[in-house]
Amino acid sequence: MNDLNEEKQGILLESGTNELEIIEFQLRKQMPDGKEKIAHYGINVAKVREIIKVPETTEYPNSHPSVVGIFNLRDRLIPLVDLGHWLKVPTPEDPEVKRVIVTEFNRMFNGFLVDSVSRIYRISWENVESPSQFLESRETDCVVAVVRMENRLIMILDFEKIISDINPEQSMERYDVSLDKKIVQDEQMVSRRQSKTIMVVDDSAFIRKLIETTLRTAGYNVIVCQDGGEAFDMLMEFEQTAKSESQPIREMVSLLVSDVEMPRMDGMHLLKRLRERDDYKTLPILMFSSIMSDENRRKALELGANDTITKPEIGKLVELVDQYVFS
The missing domain is CATH 2.40.50.180 (CheA-289, Domain 4)
Incomplete structure (x- = not known):
């Protein structure tokens, strides 16, 4: 071994x-x-x-x-x-x-x-x-x-x-988006973000809270799920609601940030199943994982991820979310 x-x-x-x-x-x-x-x-x-x-x-x-x-x-x-x-x-x-x-x-x-x-x-x-x-x-x-x-x-x-x-010196807890000069944080941009909802999926309560805090501080609305199964069930409910109200899915969720390793349904399988559904073919999806090797990144992109981030690079998160939500 x-x-x-x-x-x-x-x-x-x-x-x-x-x-x-x-x-x-x-x-x-x-x-x-x-x-x-x-x-x-x-x-x-x-x-x-x-x-x-x-x-x-x-x-x-x-x-x-x-x-x-x-x-x-x-x-x-x-x-x-x-x-x-x-x-x-x-x-x-x-x-x-x-x-x-x-x-x-x-x-x-x-x-x-x-x-x-x-x-x-x-x-x-x-x-x-x-x-x-x-x-x-x-x-x-x-x-x-x-x-x-x-x-x-x-x-x-x-x-x-x-x-x-x-x-602690290596921890994502040290990052404070409000102090990040690379992130646009004027009143107009914060207002634009407040009209968008990001879904965060991670089995670690510790990581989930850090991602949620970072995105909320930047202005985004955030929905959190603790595994791929919970996220998939919620997204299926969104799909039904969107159809009944004749509105696009992106009015309910603008982007998905998902871990890879999770109970019940992992992030790769969640990505695969969402891309098989017409309503989620174009939803921006970012994979955020501590095991994002070159091979895992290649596979995530093949399965339909828009981009990947390797933990602990949380400093790249808001910039990437902005890019895919407002492009």
Whole structure:
């Protein structure tokens, strides 16, 4: 399971099938009575570069308490994050049996220390449930989805949120559109935006709020959905309303901003299904994802996306939305 590039390539080439591959890994929670309770977690294969034994690390001054240190991997310095520490799950300290999941997303490399890694599963997004079906979704949640297996639940973690907490300098939270000199923000432009509605689809409450705040601050009306299934159902209702009132869809929603990885229906499959419908053939659609590789961008454009943005480049969002809404 060292180099996953070849395995990842296959699933990326089939984007739009509403399937994903996840790597299941475990943390062994140490209970007060001395027993262990195994917690099962997952991460999309598309975010994983490789899985390695625990490397030698060097302490980094003034780093986050969950950062063990930094290590060198193929001439690249990578921070090592103790995932159990960040999740407040006390785990065994034996480094010999632990593993490190090396990730690449948001144009950054990170290592996550876990207790064990079991296997890769290929599943349909339809079988991946929103955590709000188990508990009320909050902006502080770090679980974006849940997979039901025969005898356990696998929690898919919001790794973007974890990294933004550990490394705030790299977080999209730092961006303030009201201070962005590149964005036209005079009274006339803000008034034009106020007549338009943008739909934002993302399974991370943390990311959803950041995108919504950015667009609302610029003047846009915003509708938010937590996965592709919810967005598709709402857009079908818009389609019926538009037909009954004899008005174009763009009077109800002017543009769609969608993540790729989402429970129930992923962004690529949502894009594919919308482009199959006459009412949505020309709706501007932007894909905004942390796994927007060159290959994923090519596939998104082939499926009918107007453009793509790689997280954390939220500074490009309003400019692109303006371009496609008012062109």
